[in-house]
Amino acid sequence: MTFDFKNIVSGAGLAAILGLGALGTSSCQKEFIELNDPTRIPTADSYTDSLSIFNGVTAAYSSLQDLYGRAGGPRGIFIFGEIPSDNSYTVTSGERLNEFNDFSLFSDNPNIQSYWLSTYRCIARCNLILSRAGGVKLTDATRNRYYGEVRFIRALAYFNAVRIWGDVPLVTQELPSIQDAYPFGRRPVAEVYKQIEDDLDFAEKNLPVAQTGTNLGRATKGAATTLLGKVLLTQKKYQAAADKLQPLATGSTYALQATYANVFATNNEMNSEIIFAARYTKGTLGLGSAFTTWFMPAYTTAQSTSLLGASFTGQQFNTVDPDLIAAFTASGTTDVRAATSYVLPAGAATTLGYYTKKYIDTPTSATDAENDWIVLRHADLLLMYAEAVNEATGPNSLALTAVNQVIRRSRGLPVATANATVDLPASTTAETLRTRLELERRLELNFEGHRWFDLVRTNRAITVMNAFFTRTGSSVRIDQNDLLFPIPVQEIQTNPILTQNPGYN
Incomplete structure (x- = not known):
């Protein structure tokens, strides 16, 4: 069976995301991943030369935009790392992001499903390179560098997954058919972490100290070391x-x-x-980031223009919570980070919400800005x-x-x-x-x-968040079950050996 990278295979189900059918269109990111034709990624059966392997590694890097936020795709890690916390809140309810805000998540939340699919699509792309590059004529140093890059990316994907869901399916090889995906149930957290550590240990030994020129932005030895340190700390x-x-x-x-x-x-x-960093570039290739408008409140034309240099509609996905502002105020007026962390444009009511300045840019369109996501x-x-x-x-x-x-x-x-x-x-x-x-x-x-x-x-989430809810007059309270997010119900329906996290139906 031939799987074409040019066509993203959509649809729910663990089988879809673990098989090669989950591998979709890749595109270049910044100048560090330059392709002769960035819209053409070879099929799995054509991994026979160094260029096709290079392009396959590029496809793995492209997956990072799905994990950290892609216009028209997954909203990214902020829905797990920021919205549930005391740093931010979401105003919009149409995309069911409010369920992250008030811990009312259901297992059919489309954002959960989308991130799961993106995670295993990324992992499948990495597994493909690890499976195919051994049969391609490359120097040992080049092959091991490619292996190091995709093992770093795979480790990053699994690290996010295990922190979001706990036990997750652990897939480390290319799966030749849909049927081969069904035996994969959830594996214990410790087993997943062991694989993450192994991947990062290999990456640390085989990646260069620095990437320069057209390779700037690719994974380095220092990136592997730092991520491994975070994995050990966690x-x-x-x-x-x-x-x-x-x-x-x-x-x-x-x-x-x-x-x-x-x-x-x-x-x-x-x-x-x-x-x-997950890299983005604005222009005409559809490789820009959307954080600039995603995170902006619903300011007026004049207010958004004063911030961005042009008028755009704020999507209100990730708005600065007043509690974060209070924390800055309590830390002292000399904290210069406050000026970059939030802003309220002239004439805007505080009820509209404050805007983080970390992702300010002048986009070429509402979802086409330059800002990278710093990992x-x-x-x-x-x-x-x-x-x-x-x-x-x-x-x-x-x-x-x-x-x-x-x-x-x-x-x-x-x-x-x-x-x-x-x-x-x-x-x-x-x-x-x-x-x-x-x-x-x-x-x-x-x-x-x-x-x-x-x-x-x-081990501070329950204490800190319940104190936050009390302080802000909210009736929400969280417990141990809220520390993990639900397994997408679509995955359980497709693959019944998957089990749900406690507290979710």
């Missing part, structure tokens, strides 16, 4: 996470940008702070390293130096210069550092898809 393997992250936290491979706003500037993409960056790494050290052994000088760099920049100070006024002192206790890290991660990484997963990882 599993509470604190000492292993600290050991993994320390060389990058104390080294010079990556560096904080001098100013917070520069991290997100569209004319400064893949800067010294960016470790890995991993150095500030995240520094805070993860400090957390890992703190939980493993308590604070030490290296951990405090890491978090103090982030704090200094948040006050507009040089990151490498000690400042007794703002720095956490050597006497900082483990509990004090733990509390401060929770706050710093919220303020530093808001609207980047981390908040909900951070709260779950630190």
Whole structure:
């Protein structure tokens, strides 16, 4: 049977997403993935030369736009990482995003189904390369680099999946037919994490330290190391996470940008702070991002023009919650991150909602902006390293130096210069550092898809969110069942050996 990458196979069912029929059209992203014809991806049966393998790796990278947000496709990781948290809320109900906001999710929610399909489409693309590249004439170094790239992407897809759903089907080989997909039930979280660690260990050993020129944006050794550190931290393997992250936290491979706003500037993409990003480019190829308008409230023509340089309609998918603004206010008026984290245009009522400035651009159309989605960056790494050290052994000088760099920049100070006024002192206790890290991660990484997963990882989600609901006068309360999202009912209907997460029908 021949499967054509040019045709996306749609439809529900585990069989569809685990088979090669799930592999769809790939397209180039930025200049780092240039194809002679980006609309033509070879069929599985034509993986016989180096160019077709390169194009297949490109297809795997293209899948990241589905995982992090694609116009006309899945809304992306923010529906899991931000909307359920105290950082943001959604105004729209037509797409059933409100179910994430108030923990009223049903297993037939189309956003859940769409993300599941996209996850396994991405994994299938990676598995195809791992299956076929061994029979193609390539140098060992090139083959292993391609393997490293797709194993990094596969690990990232599974890491998101296991945090969203817990136990998930674990597929690591090409499936030649639909029938071959049916035996795959959910595998224990520990087994999935073992595969993720194996993939990242291989990627770390075989990816280059840096990608430059037309390869800029492809996965690197540092990206694999950082993601592996986050995977270990999430599993509470604190000492292993600290050991993994320390060389990058104390080294010079990556560096904080001098100013917070520069991290997100569209004319400064893949800067010294960016470790890995899902890449987008506006223009005429349909490769732009939609976050600029997706996250904007329903401002007037004049108000949206004042922000974007042109008038666009805000979709209100991911609006800044007043509770995040209150957290910035409580942290002190000198926190320069606030100016990039939210804005209310002149004349707009606060009831319309605040807008995150991290994704501001002037789109060529409503869903065609330049903004990348930053997956991993150095500030995240520094805070993860400090957390890992703190939980493993308590604070030490290296951990405090890491978090103090982030704090200094948040006050507009040089990151490498000690400042007794703002720095956490050597006497900082483990509990004090733990509390401060929770706050710093919220303020530093808001609207980047981390908040909900951070709260779950630190066993703080139920406490923090129920306090938030009480504080805001909401009757919503969450419990242990709300820490995972429902398995799409369409998948269970197609493959009855799949089971549902507790608390969902």
